[in-house]
Amino acid sequence: DKKVWDMNDEYMFGKAFLVAPVLHAQYTQEKVVKVNEESGWNRDNAGKAEGKVQADFQQPKSTEVYLPCGTVWYDFWTNEKIEGGREITRETTLDLIPLYIKAGSIVPFGPDVQYATEKPWDNLVLRVYPGADGSFVLYEDEFDNYNYEKGAYTEIPMSWDDSSRRLTLGTRKGEYKGMLQSRGFTVVLPDGRQKSVSYNGKKVSVKF
Known part of the structure; x- marks a missing residue:
């Protein structure tokens, strides 16, 4: 059921994201590996399969994705803009799952770190x-x-604000020991345009 599937994704990942996990084996032949909800992978039978089965893990595959209606969605990997309310076929690879962002979303990105305090978080990317x-x-x-x-x-x-193409950062609320008093934000749109803004806790906006 497409409606229930979308509701579950929203609960797990927030309202901005639609994640479509690939739930079937794409690189191993079905006679070797089968999966079902009750028993999981048939590992024992797979080990007894006759002959060697080779898989090309570099080969692109594809899967069907339903994009809910009532909004526009963006492919996270390519920034392609797609109208909702239809099913599409998305090419996948071993390291790529279908991931779509709902129009109107503001998604922050911090530094690439192994642990929270490895690097300062003084310049964040905001994808709008x-x-x-x-x-x-x-x-x-x-x-x-x-x-x-x-x-x-x-x-x-x-x-x-979509009509004015303006992103507003409001006045910061609260405080804690060691907090950043000021920082930079780099605002990026799907078409590649970007602007930088300095923020010191007071309301500021940037227009595209």
């Missing part, structure tokens, strides 16, 4: 996906304790 109004709240705390339960955290409200 036009096509609808949207909002997001950036939450931050001390990373490694429970002081947030005592109110030691900050929130930065963000909103995208």
